[in-house]
Amino acid sequence: SYEVTQPPSVSVSPGQTASITCSGEKLGDKYASWYQLKPGQSPVLVIYQDSKRPSGIPERFSGSNSGNTATLTISGTQAMDEADYYCQAWDSSTVVFGGGTKLTVL
Amino acid sequence: QVQLQESGPGLVNPSETLSLTCAVSGYSISSGYYWGWIRQPPGKGLEWIGSIHHSGGTYYNPSLKSRVTISVDTSKNQFSLKLTSVTAADTAVYYCARQYASGMSGDYWGQGTLVTVSS
Numbered sequence: 001s002y003e004v005t006q007p008p009s010v011s012v013s014p015g016q017t018a019s020i021t022c023s024g025e026k027l028g029d030k031y032a033s034w035y036q037l038k039p040g041q042s043p044v045l046v047i048y049q050d051s052k053r054p055s056g057i058p059e060r061f062s063g064s065n066s067g068n069t070a071t072l073t074i075s076g077t078q079a080m081d082e083a084d085y086y087c088q089a090w091d092s093s094t095v096v097f098g099g100g101t102k103l104t105v106l
Numbered sequence: 107q108v109q110l111q112e113s114g115p116g117l118v119n120p121s122e123t124l125s126l127t128c129a130v131s132g133y134s135i136s137s138g139y140y141w142g143w144i145r146q147p148p149g150k151g152l153e154w155i156g157s158i159h160h161s162g163g164t165y166y167n168p169s170l171k172s173r174v175t176i177s178v179d180t181s182k183n184q185f186s187l188k189l190t191s192v193t194a195a196d197t198a199v200y201y202c203a204r205q206y207a208s209g210m211s212g213d214y215w216g217q218g219t220l221v222t223v224s225s
Binding site for chain 2: 001030031032033035037042043044045048049054086088089090093094095096097098099100
């Protein structure tokens with residue numbers, strides 16, 4: 001079965017750029033999505049179809065996907081961006097989530 | 107504004123069937139998209155359970171397929187989840203979501219409902 005892998009944690013200083021990766025075989029041939037999940041809240045879609053931002057998502061969130069790796073980039077990271085982030089792909093009629101990355105802003 | 111709301115028992119006995127419904131407002135299920143169920147066990151990550159198209163076509167997580175049924179009721183604008191033979195491992199927050207057909211990303215999510223499997 002298809003799998004995507006994320007680093008368990010990423011740390012970033014306020015105002016700096018955070019990059020969270022998602023790796024999977026030929027992931028670049030599939031669409032990647034990214035979700036932000038804060039405690040007690042529902043997941044929020046921040047990137048879909050590799051690089052598109054839903055309405056209401058700040059421009060500091062961007063995405064790319066090529067080869068075996070999709071990347072979520074947060075420019076000018078703010079304290080409010082501290083959360084768990086999950087990548088998601090669609091392969092062989094199956095939705096696959098990564099294990100999640102805890103982003104710490106310190 | 108599209109809104110989704112999960113409902114169902116918060117406590118289910120082991121070996122019994124978990125049943126949840128997701129009521130959709132602000133958008134007609136018959137108009138398109140896929141409609142899915144996703145869960146998050148305590149302290150763990152997101153797990154996709156399955157998705158259904160308004161026409162009734164379904165996709166299921168292979169690891170749960172033998173126990174899962176997702177159905178849609180367009181007249182009530184809602185869709186439902188049934189998970190049979192539950193165990194403590196099925197304890198989780200269950201979310202329903204609207205999903206794009208291309209890439210199956212979920213753009214609108216319900217608030218989630220905690221279901222505990224325990225006697």
